[in-house]
Structures are given as C-alpha cells and as structure tokens.
Amino acid sequence: MSFTLAIVGRPNVGKSTLFNRLVGRKIAIVDDTPGVTRDRREAEGRIADLQFSLIDTAGLEEGEAGSLSDRMRQQTQRAVEDADVTVMMYDARAGVTPADEHFAKWLRRSNTSVILVANKCEGSAVVDGIYEAYTLGLGEPIGLSAEHGEGLGELYGAIVEALKEKGIDPYEDLDEDEVREGKDKDHGPTEGDMDYEYVDPEDEDEEIRPLRLAIVGRPNAGKSTLINMLVGEDRMITGPEAGLTRDSIAVDWEWNDLPVKLFDTAGLRKRARINEKLEKLSVADTMRAVQFAEVVVLLLDAELGIERQDLRIAEKVVSEGRALVIALNKWDAVDDRLEVTRQLKDTLTRSLPQLKGVKVINFSALTGQGVQRLMPAVAEAYEIWNARIPTAAFNRWLADAMEKHPAPSSGGKRTKIRYGAQIKARPPTFMLFCNRPENLPDSYVRYLENELRHDFNLPGVPLRFVMKKGENPYEGRRRKKK
Template identity: 65%
Template sequence: MSKQPLTIAIIGRPNVGKSTLFNRLVGKRLALVDDTPGVTRDRRMGVGKLADLRFDIIDTAGLEEGDSTSLAGRMRLQTEAALGGAHMVLFMIDARAGITPLDRHFASWLRVQKIPVILVANKAEGTRGTEGAYEAYALGLGDPVALSAEHAEGLGDLYSAIDETARLIGVDPRAVEQHTASDTDDAAEDLVEGDLDFEFEDDEADDDVIAFTEERPLRLAVIGRPNAGKSTLINYLVGEERLITGPEAGLTRDSISVDWDYGDIPVRLFDTAGLRRRSRVIEKLEKLSVADTLRAVRFAEIVVLMIDAERGVDKQDIKIASLVVEEGRALVIALNKWDQVEDRLAAQRGVNDILTRSLPQLKGVTTVPVSALTGQGIERLMPAVIDAYELWNSRIRTSEFNRWLAAVTESHPPPAVQGRATRMRYGAQIKARPPTFTIFTNHPAGVPDSYMRYLENEMRRDFGLAGVPLRLYLRASKNPYVDGRRTQKQRLTEKNNRRGK
C-alpha cells in the first residue's frame, strides 16, 4: 500500500456546509463560516484527522454553473484544480434542502470523473434531515453518509467510508509521516495552512542565522485595499492561477496561504481580503474577513503592502501601514499597476513624500514599482523582502549601543524634569523581530515623546535601520544609594542610635 499522504477534496454547491466540515476535520476554525452562500472562493488546504486517519483536506468554493470568465466559472475552475490533486472526493449535499437540480448536474459530472466519490448528506440531524439523506440515493453515487458537521454527528460512518475507499485505491490513511507543507501534529508547534490563530513566538530571535525549512518557512503576507492586485501578485509569483482574480473588488474573503520556493528559501504566502475604511464595513461577512486579515498580519514576519499606483496613496493605505508598524512587522511597499502610470517620477516622489510625512517611523521604507499582471519589476520584490527581513532580525552589541547612546545624548541632552537633569545611563537590545531596546534612566516618565522620536531617528540613521519598526522602552535605573533593604538615611540613623545619640 502506498505511503504517500491521502488527499481529500470537499466539493458541493454553495452553503451546504463544506467549510464547517473542513474546520471539523482539521480541528480548528481555519475557514470562514457564514450563512451567506459562496463565502469560500479560493481552495484552502489543511491536515485532517479522524480518529487514527490522517489526510490532507481541501476546502473548495461552491459549485455553480456559469461561463468560465464569470466569477462562478472561475470558482468552479479552482474546484476542478483541487480535484486534479486529490485521491478522493467528498461530494456534499444539504439533507434538509433535499436534492436540487444543481446537485443532480454536478453528480452527473462526477460520475464520469476518474476519482472515487463519497456522497455526504450534511445537516442530517432530525427527521427532516434523515428524509433528505434517503433522497440522496437518487444521485447514483452509492450509499450516502448522513452526518452533521456542525454537531459532529455521523463522523464514525464517515471514518468507515474514507478508510474503505482509501484501501480500494491503495493509499494508507494511517501513514505516520505526512510529507506536506501544511502538516502538523498536536505535540508540535508546526504550522497548518491558514492557521492564523497560531500564537506568534520569537524563539528564533536569538539565533545569529535564521534557517528556513519546510516546517518553518518565511511567512509573507500581502495586504492592501480591495482590488489592489494582491491575488494577481501571488499568482504571478507561484506561476499558476492559484487564487481567483478579476476586475471585481473584494474577491478574496478569507486569508489563504500558498507555499512557494524562492530559490532555496521556502516561503508561505498569505493572500488576504482587502481592507476598506471601517465606516464602510457593515456586513458581518466583511467584518469576519477583516479580522482574518488582521490575524494574517500578526502571523506574518514580512508584510507587502500593495498600493494602486494609479490611485496613489490615501488615508486607508496609511492606516494599513500604521497597523503593520504597530504589530512590529517588517514592511515592503509594492506600487502595483506601474505599467499604467504615465508620469512615474512624479508618482514615486508623491508616494515617498506622503509616507515620510504621515509615517515618519517608516522613513526609508523600500518601495518597489511592479505590475502584478505583466510581471514588470517583480524580480526586485523578493530581494527587497529578504533585505527587510534581515534588518528586522538586526542585533546590536550592547557595548556598541551604549557608545552610541552616550554620543547622541551628549550631542542633544534630554530635557530636565522639575529642574533635575535627565540622564540616559545605559541600555541594551532585549530582542529582535523587531529590534527592541531598553534604556535605563533616572526619569523614565519625564522623557517626552519628541525626544524618543529623536533617538529612533538617530538609530535608523546610524545603524542602517531605515523602514524597520523599532521599539524603545525606558526603565528607571537603580538608585545607587539603595542596597535593596535600607537607605543611607536609615543606615545613618541606626549608626547614631548605636552610639547613643
């Protein structure tokens, strides 16, 4: 029996519960779930577990009829692509709704495909659901598996169906080792595709050299306003139509990860939903998409902000960039649709001026003019990403940092507090990713923000940290007249008491 990992695709018409079953099998809420039909548009992968069975599971968009150029048609092409890499299919219907003409149409299509099909009647709880499950026999796809993905009912029957089908096709669903980029297990902190609830940890921050592996790839999120070209960029990088693209704004709804190799560096790309102004986000589904995008930013190490060069930089772009800075992620700005810009010099200067005025903490951030559609300039994007990553991991020796601190404070001393001089005594870098420093001073609460910005600007200039988020914290230095137990006055009082004074 083959030891290759079993791959299963879940397909069916919209709103039958495919993403709910996907989340149930991977054991995490990776895919967005809502009552609105057609929430899922791109295919999402994860590692499913069902008792002792292990398999790769693919969540797909709802099957709908439509021209290949329409949105429904492009979603169907993504589903067909998922079938091409799967060993078996879970064809899901809604048992409560009964068999629909669309179910019959795609059941007929599946019967001529050279892939085993397990018919799943979801939402089969209750009398109404049971009747719908019996009705599914009419599709001619064998015995239906009646279950409720939401309430975890009927998973035992699904286990038996998957196990039996896997044996028939000669694939071992109990293979100990699953050679997939999205694999994980309960004992390890490996990453599952789309697992944006992973708590970001900085275990590698103290390493001199960060080694990228399939288990720990470079995590790169692509964010921006709707219709900025995020999905188009990722498709160009990976060399295939992995994500749905088109002229419609807001095609991407949940964050989808795609594994890709840049030379010998494994990269996990995250495509995200477009971020509109908060006042325009009204629907519940869009709010869920925005929350998913924000988790992707926290999960990533490097963020590429896509800006439509034709439209220029607006307040929403600045807010998105500020979000990246607040999360402490390295940032690279991609000016997309550069091939359609007439006065490129003016456009470049305009972007740089706005960023410098609005985000002084990102002064010197790298901007790369690209065309995601034609590929123009994209060869310069990943080198800029790698450079930003290296700066993000920068470490400065304590002795070097303190020599610098003494020089800048002597050149421009901090303001006095209530007539008493403020002294920056010493400091050190406490972590990287992003570079974070602690400075010990006698008046930490009295140092104004303007002086802290001065220190940041000097650090960027002197240590070459342009465009990287910095963290500077002030702490009170220890009073040399305190030994941890008694002050000098207390010791003098005790001495006088011993002398009988």
C-alpha cells in the same frame, strides 16, 4: 501527508464548517451567506490517526464562460484533479437539489474516489433527505453534522475503504504504535477544542519554518494577481470585480530555496463603509493574517497613488511590529511616474516617519514586469527585522548619541539614561534604564530611534524602546549628621 482530501458541494451546505472541524481550528470563514469561500484553501487535517492534506473549495455553481461562477468552478475542478478522495456534501435538510444532481454527474466522470456526505443530520427530520441521495449514483450517503462533530467515525471508515480501493496505504507514515494509539482516540476535535488559531512563528523549528508573507491593501489593488504571478499558476481567482477575495488564503511556495507561506487577504476599505457582517469577518481575518505574518507587503494601485486608507493599513502593520515593504502595482499604466514617486515619498515622510527608509518597489503584477525585485526587498526587510545589536556596541552608541544631544531636563532635574540593551528582535526592541523615565519626552525617543536607524542601518522596520527606572542604591538612605 499520505493522501489529499477535497471537500466539494453546492454553496452553503457546510463545506467550510467540515473543513474547520477536520483541521481542528476555525481558519475558514463560516457565514449563512452563500458563496463565502471563493478560492480553494489548503491545510493539514486529521480524523483520529488519519492525517491528510485537506482542500476546501468554492460552492459549485454553473455560469457563463469567464464569469465569476465559472472561475470558481475551475478552482474547484483543479482541487478535484489534485485529490485522491473527494467528499461531496449536500444539505440533508434541503434534500437533493438539481444543482446536487448536476455536479454529482460531473463527479462521476472524474478519476477521483467520491464519498457522498449528507450534512446537517441532527435529529430524525432528515431521513427523507438521506434516502433521496441514492438517486445521485455516488453510493450510500454518510450522515453527519459538521457543526457538532457527529458522524466522523463513519466518514473515517469510508475514507479508509476508498483509499484501499485506490491502492493507497493511509498509514504509510505511521508506525504500529501510532496507528494503535490513534484508533483509541476520538475521531476529531470537539466543538470546545476549536478556535481561530495562528501559531507563533517563533515557536516553530528554525530550520523548517517558512517565511510568512502577507499581501494586504485596498480592494482591487491586484493582491491575488501578484500571488498568481509569484507562484506561476492561477492559484487565486482574479478579475475586474472588487472584493473577490473574502478570507485569507495561505499558499506554500519556495523562492531561491527559501520556503515561503504566502497569505492572500481581503481588501481593506474604510471602516465607515463596512456594514455587512461578512465583510467585517473578512477584515478580521485579514488582521489576523497581519498578526501571523513576519513581513507584510502593502500593495498600492499606482494609478490611484497612496491614500489615507493605505496609511491606516501601514500604521496597523507597524503597531503589530511587522516588517513592511510597499509595492506600487500597475506601474505600466502610470504616465507621470516621477510625480507618483515624489508624491509617495512626500506622504511617507510626512505621515509615516516611524518607517523612515522603508523599501518601495514598483512593478506590474499582470505582466510580471519588475515583480522579480519584490522578494529581494522582502528578504532584506526580514533580515533587518531579525537584527540584533551586541550590548557593548549599543551602549557605546548610546553614550555618543547622548553626548551629541543630551536628554532634556524636567523641573530643573536632569534626566539620565544610564545604559541600555536589546531585549528582543522581531522587531528590534531595546530597553533603556533611566532615573526618570516618565520625564523623557517622545521627541527625544524619536531622536534616538532616528540615530539608531542611521548608525546601524535599520531602515523600514519598526523599532521599539522600553523605558525602565534603574535602581538607585542610595535611595531611602538618610544622610548622617556630622
């Protein structure tokens, strides 16, 4: 990435829509409700041959010191300080508002190069709104439609000019052929090209692939506070208000030379309590983050203990086949720690037997006490999740397990498991070849799963068994009469 581009503006002018357009996929939640974006979001963007680091920001609003609006503004201010070029958007249909004037004045005092963009410029009814923008003192406005991808060519030219004024070569990472090829292409993805997209981690280069770690849990469990403590900066907005995080935010981080992509997610409430469209979008975004992750940390409020909603979240993680670590936050505020630990272990044993041996870590994300134990537990769960068992060793184990406890008969006919093998990792998945797989009860599969966990030391990750009917070489042959 040769430069950084930040998108700023007051709420509901289309910043996230332009962000999705430049990234080429819908990774930021877009809704008519003002103030959907609260934390700054980063991704790789492009316009034709220009490739850059792109930052989406919260809507610029004034508020009292310490208020939510003030914390959102501070996040936007950090994004502007990190950016080489800032795109300030306003709604051309609504025209220039006092809020636009206030923040244009703020941007004029910053060191970043500012490009003024008039969004929602479909049709001729927005001409007056474009002319009004000259009063902002940020130069000539560029009219575009982020929703339909119109005007990206003009934005491309303005970015190149702004970079040249700062002495930055936007093509320093490209050779001449790539530049020439890029200029012949379109200036951005079309509407049909865009969709919610999460890249399968197994499709990426093993040497450069980061460990994908999602932090999930109920609202106000401390997910954003934990990420801020891990990365060592106030990267996420935190506060006493429940539901501050509305969409999944990815943060690149490094732990012990291991690249990690952290995902902060929206709090998950009971489905019956989710009525608003925006919260439904937030929950769907969290579920996509779980599907995208390799390890998931289920964060619990230690003062409240584990509840039914936490168990539902854990079951969802297991059904997606992800490695799980359970973390008890706010441990410093717990009085009877032995009782909380006992209750958690009893509930996990009773309600989540498929995660026998799952790692449980306790800490305080606010003070940092005990947080250093989390990543070693995550690394261990990730290693187990990638475990592979040689076929010969698996079949020796299978023979011993069946000798200790043979598969039950059904209808007077014996069920035989002839052999098996691990067919994939992430999570460990095994295929068993049986003569009557439909007669093999779930209880016996659970017995095999528990034995496999114990004998090969595979605690806390989902294990999957696939039954397949083995071919009988004598089936269909008629016995010859003597």
